[in-house]
Structures are given as C-alpha cells and as structure tokens.
Amino acid sequence: MNQLLSVVIPSFNEEGMIPRTAKTIAKLLQEAQIPYELLFVNDGSTDTTWEKIQTEAAANPRVKGINFSRNFGKESAIYAGLFYSAGGCCVVIDCDLQHPPEKIIEMYRLWEEGYEIVEGVKHSRGQTERYTHFLAAKCFYKIISRLTNVDMSRASDFKLLDRKAVNALLNIREKNAFFRALSSWIGFKTTSVEFDVREREVGETKWSTWSLIKYAVSNISSFSAAPMQIVSLLGLIMLLISLVLGGISLYQKITGTALEGFTTVIIINLFTGSIIMLSLGIIGYYISKIYDEIQGRPKYIVRGTCGDLKNTPTEPKDIL
Numbered sequence: 001m002n003q004l005l006s007v008v009i010p011s012f013n014e015e016g017m018i019p020r021t022a023k024t025i026a027k028l029l030q031e032a033q034i035p036y037e038l039l040f041v042n043d044g045s046t047d048t049t050w051e052k053i054q055t056e057a058a059a060n061p062r063v064k065g066i067n068f069s070r071n072f073g074k075e076s077a078i079y080a081g082l083f084y085s086a087g088g089c090c091v092v093i094d095c096d097l098q099h100p101p102e103k104i105i106e107m108y109r110l111w112e113e114g115y116e117i118v119e120g121v122k123h124s125r126g127q128t129e130r131y132t133h134f135l136a137a138k139c140f141y142k143i144i145s146r147l148t149n150v151d152m153s154r155a156s157d158f159k160l161l162d163r164k165a166v167n168a169l170l171n172i173r174e175k176n177a178f179f180r181a182l183s184s185w186i187g188f189k190t191t192s193v194e195f196d197v198r199e200r201e202v203g204e205t206k207w208s209t210w211s212l213i214k215y216a217v218s219n220i221s222s223f224s225a226a227p228m229q230i231v232s233l234l235g236l237i238m239l240l241i242s243l244v245l246g247g248i249s250l251y252q253k254i255t256g257t258a259l260e261g262f263t264t265v266i267i268i269n270l271f272t273g274s275i276i277m278l279s280l281g282i283i284g285y286y287i288s289k290i291y292d293e294i295q296g297r298p299k300y301i302v303r304g305t306c307g308d309l310k311n312t313p314t315e316p317k318d319i320l
C-alpha cells in the first residue's frame with residue numbers, strides 16, 4: 001500500500017511563510033515517521049515566493065514546487081497540487097499555518113484506520129475576522145449547506161483525502177470547482193477532526209469583501225439553479241399584481257373615473273422594468289457560466305516545476 005503522504009500547500013505571496021511552513025511540517029512528519037512530500041503551488045505570486053520554494057526544494061528533496069503562469073486562485077492551486085501528488089493520501093493545508101500542522105498526524109492516523117476523507121472542522125474561526133465577514137460567511141454557509149445537504153458551516157479546505165477520493169475529484173471536469181463542497185459531495189468514508197483557526201503570523205489575508213462576494217455567488221450558482229426559479233416567481237408575483245391593478249383600472253373605466261392613477265402607472269413601469277432587468281441579469285449570469293465551462297479552458301497553466309514530481313506538465317493534445 002502506498003503510505004506516502006502528499007501535503008498540498010497553495011501559496012500566494014507567502015515569501016515570509018514558505019521557509020517556516022516547509023520546516024515546521026517537514027519536522028513534524030519526520031518525527032512521526034510518516035513518509036511525505038510537500039507540494040508548494042505558487043499561485044502567480046508577485047513577490048519572491050517561487051524563489052523561496054526553489055531554495056527549500058534544493059535543501060530537502062521531499063519539497064517540490066509547481067509554478068503557475070499567473071494567479072489562478074486557491075481552488076486551482078489545490079487542484080494542481082492534487083494532480084501532481086504521488087501519495088496514497090493527500091492533505092490540503094494553508095501556507096500561513098492558520099491550520100495547525102500537528103493535526104496532519106491525527107488525520108494520517110485516521111486514514112491508516114481506514115477512513116478515506118478526514119475533514120478539518122473549525123472549532124473556532126479565529127479573531128482576525130471582521131464581524132461583517134463573519135455574518136456574511138454564516139449566511140453563505142447556510143445556503144450552501146442546504147444545497148449540498150452537507151453541514152458546511154464549520155467546513156474548511158484543511159482536509160485529508162485518500163487517493164480514491166483525489167482521483168474522483170480530479171475526474172470532475174467542472175472548471176469552476178468548489179473544492180470544499182465537492183470533496184463532501186463525492187462521498188466516501190468520512191470522519192472529521194476539530195481544530196482552532198490560528199492567527200496569521202506573517203502577511204495578510206488575500207480576501208477582500210468584493211472577492212468574497214464573487215466567491216459566494218459563483219459557488220452558490222455552481223450548486224444550484226434556484227436563482228433562475230426566482231425569475232419565474234417574480235413573474236408570477238407581477239402577474240398577480242397586474243391582475244389586481246387591471247381589475248381596478250377596468251372598474252374605474254366602467255364607472256367613468258379612469259383619468260386618475262398616473263402615479264400608479266409610473267410605479268408599475270419602474271417596478272416591471274427593474275424586475276425584468278434583474279431577471280435578465282440572473283439568466284445572463286448562468287449563461288456566462290455555461291460559456292466559461294464550454295470554452296474548456298484549463299483551471300490553471302503551469303510555467304515550471306521543481307523537485308521530482310509524479311506528473312509532468314501536460315503536453316498539448318491533438319484536438320480535432
């Protein structure tokens with residue numbers, strides 16, 4: 001059985017963290033006598049992250065690196081790490097050590113007992129978060145949990161996946177893949193370990209409010225077409241309103257008091273206009289997602305690698 005543990009570490013502008021993260025995790029796994037490889041995925045950093053990864057790889061042959069041609073986002077970095085991993089199981093962990101690395105050992109032991117997915121579940125969310133973010137995140141996870149039928153409120157990207165689960169994930173051809181939810185969606189024998197989110201020591205969070213909103217909308221729409229049904233609902237509401245108002249207008253016409261009600265006309269016009277535009281927006285969003293998927297562009301582009309990796313960057317295929 002392949003006992004190797006691949007640790008996938010998405011890294012974006014983490015020059016301050018790479019050496020420390022590499023050494024901390026390597027030391028822990030060495031002491032626990034777990035065979036390992038560390039896969040740093042440099043997600044188009046604008047600082048010296050890639051140079052730092054290369055230095056670590058030169059010092060320790062178990063450290064390997066994948067360099068993206070630009071920033072493709074954390075999800076893409078995770079998928080690249082999984083694709084290049086050679087282990088019988090993979091752990092995905094943040095580069096900033098906010099996910100406690102000691103838990104990797106606990107996860108690995110559970111995997112040895114036969115579990116195929118070990119979810120890292122947040123015990124607390126850390127103090128760094130702004131309250132508005134906290135509330136928004138709560139709303140988002142409520143919706144996503146309902147859509148996926150899995151409790152996502154404390155879910156994180158910190159998890160261990162057996163090779164079978166990794167292959168299942170890699171076979172999903174969806175470009176806009178939401179790792180956190182898809183890794184539950186695929187099933188398998190799952191258990192969880194709780195952890196406390198630590199404070200970030202160096203650097204700062206890569207999330208702005210706007211990027212969080214985009215992330216939420218994109219992930220909700222990839223699990224549900226419900227917003228499109230809202231369009232039908234809005235149409236139905238408008239129909240009911242127009243029936244009532246139509247009745248009133250006809251009555252006024254018959255009784256000869258039809259001249260009044262100009263304000264109503266304006267309000268109804270504006271109301272209808274907004275609902276139509278909103279609906280077009282929702283439909284347009286889904287069409288643009290279909291467009292994105294159908295173009296079939298890759299999730300990421302690899303510019304180079306370092307260290308001895310299982311896969312090499314894929315050669316172009318003949319597409320007819």
Ligand code: UDP
Pocket residue numbers: 009010011012013014043071072073074077093094095096098204205206207
């Ligand atoms: N990250 C990435 N690409 C990005 C943004 C972030 O690979 O475009 C990595 C980042 O280096 C870190 C992890 O994803 O290892 C989590 O990012 P961050 O700490 O900014 O998020 P937070 O912990 O605040 O949710």
Ligand code: MG
Pocket residue numbers: 094096098200205
């Ligand atoms: Mg972080």
